[in-house]
Amino acid sequence: MEKITKFFSSVWGIVITGAVIGILAPLLQKMGNPPNMGICVACFERDIAGAIGLHRVGVVQYIRPEIIGFVLGSLLAALLFREFKARGGSSPFIRFFLGIFAMIGALVFLGCPWRALLRLSGGDWNALIGLGGLITGVVIGSFFLKKGYTLGRSKPVNWIQGLLMPAFMIALLLFLIFRVTFKPGNAIFFSESGPGSMFAPLVISLGVGLLIGVLAQRTRFCTMGAIRDVVLIKDWHLMYGIIALVICALATNLIFSQFNPGYALQPVSHSQWTWNFLGMVLAGLAFILAGGCPGRQLFLSGEGDQDASIFVMGMIVGAAFSHNFFLASSPDKLSEGGELITGGPEIFGKIAVIAGILFCVVIGLTMKSVKNKR
Amino acid sequence: MAEKFVDARGLSCPQPVLDTKKALEEIKHGTVEVLVDTVTSKENVSRMAKKNSCQVEVETLDDGEFKLLITKTES
Numbered sequence: 001m002e003k004i005t006k007f008f009s010s011v012w013g014i015v016i017t018g019a020v021i022g023i024l025a026p027l028l029q030k031m032g033n034p035p036n037m038g039i040c041v042a043c044f045e046r047d048i049a050g051a052i053g054l055h056r057v058g059v060v061q062y063i064r065p066e067i068i069g070f071v072l073g074s075l076l077a078a079l080l081f082r083e084f085k086a087r088g089g090s091s092p093f094i095r096f097f098l099g100i101f102a103m104i105g106a107l108v109f110l111g112c113p114w115r116a117l118l119r120l121s122g123g124d125w126n127a128l129i130g131l132g133g134l135i136t137g138v139v140i141g142s143f144f145l146k147k148g149y150t151l152g153r154s155k156p157v158n159w160i161q162g163l164l165m166p167a168f169m170i171a172l173l174l175f176l177i178f179r180v181t182f183k184p185g186n187a188i189f190f191s192e193s194g195p196g197s198m199f200a201p202l203v204i205s206l207g208v209g210l211l212i213g214v215l216a217q218r219t220r221f222c223t224m225g226a227i228r229d230v231v232l233i234k235d236w237h238l239m240y241g242i243i244a245l246v247i248c249a250l251a252t253n254l255i256f257s258q259f260n261p262g263y264a265l266q267p268v269s270h271s272q273w274t275w276n277f278l279g280m281v282l283a284g285l286a287f288i289l290a291g292g293c294p295g296r297q298l299f300l301s302g303e304g305d306q307d308a309s310i311f312v313m314g315m316i317v318g319a320a321f322s323h324n325f326f327l328a329s330s331p332d333k334l335s336e337g338g339e340l341i342t343g344g345p346e347i348f349g350k351i352a353v354i355a356g357i358l359f360c361v362v363i364g365l366t367m368k369s370v371k372n373k374r
Numbered sequence: 375m376a377e378k379f380v381d382a383r384g385l386s387c388p389q390p391v392l393d394t395k396k397a398l399e400e401i402k403h404g405t406v407e408v409l410v411d412t413v414t415s416k417e418n419v420s421r422m423a424k425k426n427s428c429q430v431e432v433e434t435l436d437d438g439e440f441k442l443l444i445t446k447t448e449s
Contacts, residue, residue, distance in 0.1 A: 009417050083413050085438055090386060145392060153384030156411075156437070220414050225387060232388060233395065233422060291386035307386065 005081060008218035011240055017215040018241030022248025024208045025118050028066070030256050031200035035267030036122040038249075039066055039212075041294035042103055042112035042283075043268075045312070046319035046328075047196050048172065053187035054320035059194025063176040065202050067298065068169040069209015074217035074302025075166045076210070081218070086162030088306025091151035094363060095307055098290045099297075099314020100321060101356035105282030107319065107328035108275055108345045108353050109133070110268055112283065112294045113223040117242065121249035123261035124269050126276050133277040137284020138227045144289070144364030145232065151289075151367055154307055162304025165312070176202065195268055216299045224284065224293035265332045270343030275329065278353050279345070285360040327352045376407035376443065382419070383411040383439065390415040391422050398426065398446055408442040409435075416440045 007013055025038030037043055043060075050061030078084040106112045109130045111119060116134065119127035141149075174180070175188050182188070191197040199205065215221070219241070226238035253259040263271045270276070287293050290311050292300065297315075300308035322328040327349040333341050345353070378397040382390035390410055397406045410416050420430045423444045431443040 005413075081413075082438075085412065087384070087411075090384065145388065150389060151386065154386070155384055220417070222387075228388060233391060235422065235425065237421060291388075 001081065005218070011237065013219040014221060014238060014241035015244045017212075017219045017221045018244030019248045020215060021212055021221075022121070022245040023252050024212070026121070026249055026252040026256060026258055028200045028205065028208060029258060031204060032198055033200050033205075034195040034198045035258070036119045036124055037111070037115060037195065037268060038118055040111050040115035040118070041067070041298065042106035042315065042319075043110075043115060043195070045294070045315050046103070046107065046322070049316045049319040050196065050323070051175075051188050051190065053189060054316065055323035056189075057323045058189070058196075059191050060196040060323070061189040061191045062196040062199055063172050063188065064199070065173070065176065065206035066209040068173050069206045069211075070213040070216070070295065070298040071166055071169045071302040073210035073213015074299040075213075077214040077217040078303040083217075084159075084162060084304050086157045086159045086304040086306070087154045088157050088161065090154040090307045091367065092307060092310045094151060094367065095290055095311045096314040096317075097359065098286045098363070099311040100318035101359055102283050102286035102290070102294065102311075103315040103318030104322050104327055104352050104356055105279045105286060106294075107322040108279030108349050109283065110270060110329050110331065113287070114293070114295055116280070117223065117246055118249055119266070119269060121246050121259075122253050122267075123259045124266035125261065125263050126266060126269055126271055126273075129273050129276040130280040133280025134224070134284035135227055135231075136277075137281040137286075138224065138231055138288050140281070140361075141285050141288030141364065142228060142232045147365075148368045149289070149364050150369050151291075151307075152369070154305070157306060159304070161306055165301040165309040173206075213299060213302060216295065217302060220296075221299075222292045222296035224287040225296065227284075228288055264340055264342070265334065268331050270329050270332050272329075272342060272344035275344050275350065275353070278357070279329070282353050282356040282360065285357065285364070289360055289364060325352070377401045377404035378406040380406060380408045382415060383409050385415070387414070387418070391418050394419050394444065395422060395426075398423070398428065398444065401446060403446050403448040406444045406446070408444060409439060410442065411437075411439045416442065419444075
């Protein structure tokens with residue numbers, strides 16, 4: 001066991017995890033997932049929010065087994081390696097709102113950090129703007145961290161609390177397997193068109209999710225932590241995983257002819273630079289202030305971290321807000337006459353992004369340790 | 375006896391690493407004792423310390439906590 005743990009915490013461990021994600025995500029796309037969206041934690045949580053009826057946008061409703069797999073895979077690894085530890089109580093309500101705003105920012109860009117990397121690997125150059133926004137958000141967040149920002153300590157809690165998120169995931173899995181309809185015409189909703197109707201076979205999606213959940217729990221894979229560690233402490237360990245992800249995803253996309261370089265009309269993407277950038281500044285900042293990327297929050301949830309779980313629930317509620325209040329961007333499309341209609345957010349989406357950045361700045365400046373002792 | 379003590383229990387990433395790094399920067403040489411309560415923090419703090427040419431000794435405590443003794447030499 002100790003040898004395996006040592007291997008996973010080595011550079012090879014993180015590189016293999018990044019490589020596995022980089023190969024499997026485009027393969028999931030090949031097998032049915034939406035274009036440049038083999039895995040997108042934000043989009044998939046948004047689809048789950050839609051499936052359970054928290055929003056009613058018919059084209060993005062599906063219970064994504066990948067998300068379920070991430071949590072359960074991490075739980076499995078944590079139990080196996082005796083790292084499952086129920087804990088919580090580190091500013092949960094603030095984390096909930098950080099989750100909400102992280103999702104609002106991600107849905108203005110149309111993707112989370114994972115999808116930004118996959119979009120880049122598929123030739124969508126708007127992702128570069130989004131990544132620029134993420135890095136900016138991380139730099140701002142790092143400034144707060146240096147100035148003493150903290151959400152306070154978590155404390156050990158009863159083990160049963162740590163199983164709540166995995167239990168919720170199992171309930172979702174059952175809704176998906178049995179295609180539960182609580183009343184005709186009502187939830188659970190499954191998209192009949194649009195990205196929500198595009199999915200790889202359940203068993204494969206779940207299997208990939210479980211495998212990534214196990215690997216990421218062992219190696220602490222985190223897309224935002226990777227950027228943060230380079231910016232803050234010049235540590236490239238996690239970044240090697242990101243580099244492996246992008247190289248392998250690019251290679252896989254090239255093999256399957258899924259690489260189509262350009263800016264306009266990229267799949268489920270818009271080409272408004274300002275809002276691609278600012279959306280991701282907000283998302284990046286919220287992820288840093290909460291301690292990790294959306295994937296990492298799921299893996300931590302599987303380990304029993306209640307603070308990560310509340311962030312995940314914040315993201316799901318944030319997806320509902322995004323679509324109910326028309327904050328999410330619309331993708332680029334062609335008019336009937338063949339002219340480009342550039343997508344992007346409408347006025348309320350823009351206001352929400354600015355409000356979210358302000359929220360994060362206020363939290364970043366005000367949340368400091370009250371006293372340094374337990 | 376350690377020159378500095380860092381209680382990083384219950385803190386989320388990257389605070390355990392930042393607090394330890396700060397403590398190490400504040401001493402010319404000697405030992406910093408760090409308490410962490412997750413394997414992730416143990417790995418992250420150890421990696422940072424070793425990268426900064428420090429020696430790391432890890433002691434496993436009860437309840438899944440770890441005590442790290444990080445020794446910094448003057449060179």
